[in-house]
Amino acid sequence: MAQHTYWGSFEEISKYNVSLNYAEKMWLAWYTYMQNDVLATGIMSFVMHEAVYFGRSLPWIIIDAIPWFRRYKIQQQKIPTAWEQWQCALLVLFSHFTVELPQIWFFHPMCQFFGLSTTVPFPSIYKMAFHIAVFFVLEDAWHYWTHRAMHWGPLYKNIHKIHHQYSAPFGLAAEYASPIEVMVLGLGTVGAPIAWCAITGDLHILTMYLWIVFRLFQAIDAHSGYEFPWSLHHFLPFWAGAEHHDVHHERFIGNYSSSFRWWDYFLDTEAGPEAAKRRRERKLAKLKKVQ
Numbered sequence: 001m002a003q004h005t006y007w008g009s010f011e012e013i014s015k016y017n018v019s020l021n022y023a024e025k026m027w028l029a030w031y032t033y034m035q036n037d038v039l040a041t042g043i044m045s046f047v048m049h050e051a052v053y054f055g056r057s058l059p060w061i062i063i064d065a066i067p068w069f070r071r072y073k074i075q076q077q078k079i080p081t082a083w084e085q086w087q088c089a090l091l092v093l094f095s096h097f098t099v100e101l102p103q104i105w106f107f108h109p110m111c112q113f114f115g116l117s118t119t120v121p122f123p124s125i126y127k128m129a130f131h132i133a134v135f136f137v138l139e140d141a142w143h144y145w146t147h148r149a150m151h152w153g154p155l156y157k158n159i160h161k162i163h164h165q166y167s168a169p170f171g172l173a174a175e176y177a178s179p180i181e182v183m184v185l186g187l188g189t190v191g192a193p194i195a196w197c198a199i200t201g202d203l204h205i206l207t208m209y210l211w212i213v214f215r216l217f218q219a220i221d222a223h224s225g226y227e228f229p230w231s232l233h234h235f236l237p238f239w240a241g242a243e244h245h246d247v248h249h250e251r252f253i254g255n256y257s258s259s260f261r262w263w264d265y266f267l268d269t270e271a272g273p274e275a276a277k278r279r280r281e282r283k284l285a286k287l288k289k290v291q
């Protein structure tokens with residue numbers, strides 16, 4: 001009888017699997033309780049995505065409502081109104097339920113097909129950190145090229161324009177985009193781990209979840225519109241952050257990558273007045289050499 005509730009199956013599992021840690025027991029209890037792996041993975045991933053997306057956006061909504069924080073706002077004149085944020089949240093929520101939810105049911109079969117592990121024990125923290133670092137680098141490359149392509153006239157007009165509705169972005173606007181864009185850019189987030197697993201045969205679905213959580217944090221924070229003295233890119237100069245992506249929304253050209261600055265730096269697509277100045281100086285130096 002005890003297995004009919006989640007905590008009942010948790011107790012049962014705890015009795016026979018003493019070597020597992022608390023999180024691993026919770027994980028196993030969830031799959032045992034659900035009795036349907038596709039549903040178990042589907043519900044878990046959808047709930048996790050919603051909780052992280054809106055949970056991470058909430059602090060930014062509060063910060064937007066507190067005038068003291070204005071000093072750290074990148075585009076100081078453009079504070080999103082409560083109405084704007086509400087409209088954005090509704091549209092994002094609508095697309096989560098209509099576009100993303102149906103796809104999530106393919107998630108578990110796809111993971112199984114490519115050999116992702118869903119069992120316990122979990123991989124070590126070092127292995128997960130290594131995998132997540134690899135995915136950050138791969139996704140950033142995918143994002144740079146697909147996002148840059150989306151700024152090509154016809155693709156911009158028909159797909160990417162929606163995401164650029166807000167020239168001063170805010171956290172909730174991270175996934176405010178056409179369903180086609182969500183799918184194409186999302187392929188970098190989901191496809192990088194899948195490709196990794198197809199090649200190495202070594203990936204746990206928990207690592208995939210944690211990666212998606214970090215990626216959501218990255219995307220929402222990059223759209224926050226705030227630049228602090230303690231922002232990550234001050235300590236990791238190649239980290240993009242809000243300062244990088246805010247200029248993209250303000251100027252529409254340049255700064256195409258998601259997490260890192262290297263692609264824009266090496267391919268000379270950095271946005272903003274400082275980058276333009278550097279470009280001019282380089283051109284002048286070249287002209288002088290020719291003369």
Ligand SMILES: [Zn+2]
Nearest residue numbers: 147160164248
């Ligand atoms: Zn763009």
Ligand SMILES: [Zn+2]
Nearest residue numbers: 163169223245
């Ligand atoms: Zn954006």
